[in-house]
Amino acid sequence: MTHQQASATEPAIIERSEHVISRENISDNALKVLYRLRNGGYQAHLVGGSVRDLSLGRLPKDFDVATDATPEEVDALFRNCRLIGRRFRLAHVHFGPEVIEVATFRALHGSEPETDDAGDRVVEAGRILRDNVYGSLEEDALRRDFTINALYYNIADFSVVDYTGGMADLTDGLVRLIGDPETRYREDPVRMLRAVRFAVKLGFRIEQQTGECIPRLGSLLEAIPAARLFDEALKLLLSGQGVETLAMLRRYDLLRYLFPQTDALLNHDRHGVALAFINRALANTDRRIGEDKPITPAFLFGAMLWPVVQARSRAYVEDVASPAQAIQEAMGDVVERQLRTLTIPKRFGVPMREIWSIQARLERYRGKRALRLLGHPRFRAAYDFYCLRADAGDADPEVVRFWRDLQEAPEEERPALAGVNKPGGRGRGSKQSTDSEAATAAQAGVSEESTE
Ligand code: ATP
Numbered sequence: 521m522t523h524q525q526a527s528a529t530e531p532a533i534i535e536r537s538e539h540v541i542s543r544e545n546i547s548d549n550a551l552k553v554l555y556r557l558r559n560g561g562y563q564a565h566l567v568g569g570s571v572r573d574l575s576l577g578r579l580p581k582d583f584d585v586a587t588d589a590t591p592e593e594v595d596a597l598f599r600n601c602r603l604i605g606r607r608f609r610l611a612h613v614h615f616g617p618e619v620i621e622v623a624t625f626r627a628l629h630g631s632e633p634e635t636d637d638a639g640d641r642v643v644e645a646g647r648i649l650r651d652n653v654y655g656s657l658e659e660d661a662l663r664r665d666f667t668i669n670a671l672y673y674n675i676a677d678f679s680v681v682d683y684t685g686g687m688a689d690l691t692d693g694l695v696r697l698i699g700d701p702e703t704r705y706r707e708d709p710v711r712m713l714r715a716v717r718f719a720v721k722l723g724f725r726i727e728q729q730t731g732e733c734i735p736r737l738g739s740l741l742e743a744i745p746a747a748r749l750f751d752e753a754l755k756l757l758l759s760g761q762g763v764e765t766l767a768m769l770r771r772y773d774l775l776r777y778l779f780p781q782t783d784a785l786l787n788h789d790r791h792g793v794a795l796a797f798i799n800r801a802l803a804n805t806d807r808r809i810g811e812d813k814p815i816t817p818a819f820l821f822g823a824m825l826w827p828v829v830q831a832r833s834r835a836y837v838e839d840v841a842s843p844a845q846a847i848q849e850a851m852g853d854v855v856e857r858q859l860r861t862l863t864i865p866k867r868f869g870v871p872m873r874e875i876w877s878i879q880a881r882l883e884r885y886r887g888k889r890a891l892r893l894l895g896h897p898r899f900r901a902a903y904d905f906y907c908l909r910a911d912a913g914d915a916d917p918e919v920v921r922f923w924r925d926l927q928e929a930p931e932e933e934r935p936a937l938a939g940v941n942k943p944g945g946r947g948r949g950s951k952q953s954t955d956s957e958a959a960t961a962a963q964a965g966v967s968e969e970s971t972e
């Protein structure tokens with residue numbers, strides 16, 4: 521049905537009185553750009569995520585504009601304009617911190633020959649590598665991914681132009697690829713991840729044909745550069761609905777292409793300890809995002825991989841001096857393997873390892889060491905991480921209490937709490953810390969032992 525609609529030349533035009541998009545909810549700067557293009561004699565439409573979100577009564581993240589003006593023509597209309605992109609040029613119109621992206625209608629489907637001359641599109645084994653042909657609004661609509669992302673709000677008469685049945689899918693709550701799903705996934709396998717992202721974000725279902733071939737075609741994601749997968753993974757995990765996202769990624773068997781080691785471990789996590797921990801970390805992040813608190817990807821990636829690090833460290837625990845050292849060895853292994861699939865930039869990778877390393881140090885908390893650790897730039901994140909582990913039954917609640925009390929205590933009482941400065945005195949932590957290494961060993965093996 522969609523396919524027929526997609527190849528029809530007559531779009532549905534939804535008049536202003538029949539949709540809910542109001543200029544009141546469109547940013548002034550986006551309106552300025554739309555009107556200036558229109559007054560310059562060009563077509564001007566709001567498109568993509570903003571039309572989708574406005575139709576659903578949500579606040580869009582940003583506003584993208586589509587036009588028949590070329591980038592150079594757009595540039596000539598705006599003083600605050602910058603052209604970006606070498607191959608496919610886009611115009612960015614700057615208003616202080618807000619950037620309105622203006623794209624010229626682009627073609628993709630159709631019969632133009634595939635060539636590798638600059639300015640044309642290149643397809644390799646069905647996958648689009650560049651895509652650079654200007655086109656009509658219809659062509660622009662048909663090369664987009666989902667019907668709900670292919671609606672155009674026309675500033676000329678405030679109607680919505682719908683070539684693909686996107687309005688009906690918005691009403692029905694369906695994420696539906698435009699055209700033949702298999703072809704569209706082969707063109708760009710990342711669309712599989714995007715289907716999951718939009719379904720979770722909007723509380724939609726993935727339409728049957730759009731969804732059913734995902735498990736079969738998932739391995740196409742192996743051809744996607746690790747850096748792009750990192751970007752997608754970040755959007756997925758930081759969507760504010762990380763828990764549902766993880767569940768849906770697993771349902772469509774896509775987690776293995778982002779976090780292969782985690783996926784394998786979760787599939788054998790009979791007692792659910794690892795999943796409980798990861799879900800707690802995701803839920804915690806979701807809550808912080810909901811409260812507009814800062815979050816760090818290092819923490820989240822650290823959580824996704826921690827159960828793997830623990831499991832791997834068991835392999836080392838017999839050959840190295842201490843459990844903490846086993847964790848160090850395991851960290852190296854796990855990160856190295858992870859990076860083959862998905863890049864973790866150093867700015868996240870370094871703090872991630874610090875959070876992991878501090879886990880064992882939190883359990884050896886007697887004396888000056890404790891006070892020093894409190895001042896570590898990554899202490900707070902590592903402590904929060906430890907708390908989540910304790911909540912999931914994977915770490916010692918007594919250790920959590922010690923650190924919580926220490927942080928809450930006034931500065932001058934901290935040395936006493938940590939057992940410092942009292943000759944022969946014993947801090948609250950001394951009892952546990954005497955066998956801290958045994959405790960660490962137990963922690964390191966917890967999730968694995970339970971699966972044996
Ligand atoms: P979000 O609110 O998450 O930004 P969005 O719909 O704006 O959602 P973007 O990734 O910003 O998503 O992309 C903007 C638009 O570009 C999409 O709505 C879609 O029409 C088109 N698009 C993006 N990525 C693809 C893709 N891989 N294949 C086809 N069209 C795409």
Ligand code: MG
Binds near residue numbers: 569581582
């Ligand atoms: Mg967007």
